Amino acid sequence: PGRKGRLLILKPTYKGGWTIPGGIVEIGESPWEACRRETNEECGLNVTTGRLVCVDFLRPRPGRPGGMRFLFDCGVFDDAVLDTVVPQPVEIAESRILPIDTALPLLSGPVRRRVRAAWKTKRVRYLEDGRPVQGISS
Numbered sequence: 001p002g003r004k005g006r007l008l009i010l011k012p013t014y015k016g017g018w019t020i021p022g023g024i025v026e027i028g029e030s031p032w033e034a035c036r037r038e039t040n041e042e043c044g045l046n047v048t049t050g051r052l053v054c055v056d057f058l059r060p061r062p063g064r065p066g067g068m069r070f071l072f073d074c075g076v077f078d079d080a081v082l083d084t085v086v087p088q089p090v091e092i093a094e095s096r097i098l099p100i101d102t103a104l105p106l107l108s109g110p111v112r113r114r115v116r117a118a119w120k121t122k123r124v125r126y127l128e129d130g131r132p133v134q135g136i137s138s
Helices: 031-043 100-106 109-118
Strands: 006-012 051-058 067-073 092-099 125-128
Touching (some): 006 031, 006 100, 031 067, 051 109, 092 100, 109 125
Parallel strands (some): 051 125
Antiparallel strands (some): 006 092
16 A cells, blocks of 8 residues: 555564565455455554455465465555554564655565566456466456
């Protein structure tokens, strides 16, 4: 979420680099419910609307379980709402709202690829291991 042409990014305390609000889907929870809960927990934003923009299938690898990653565009928030962003101090060291071209290089590779694939498109993008799949139109 962010101002038009901008992206809210977060610097986690538990890993290097920057990311976007999000996290693990809990048992019995839908991906959309997880998006809303994690965004509220991590930065205090109450997300009420969204649009699925990307699904990324990650293959299991040693030490990594793989799985599905869902990316939602939660819309544009005005300055008054964005001024209420309060990073959750245990998990989030800092938050920034940056122009997309400035934010993308700061994001980890997989998150950057998902955001870049979904940016400025009205269609849902399907990726595998962060990359487009031959034969799948987007």
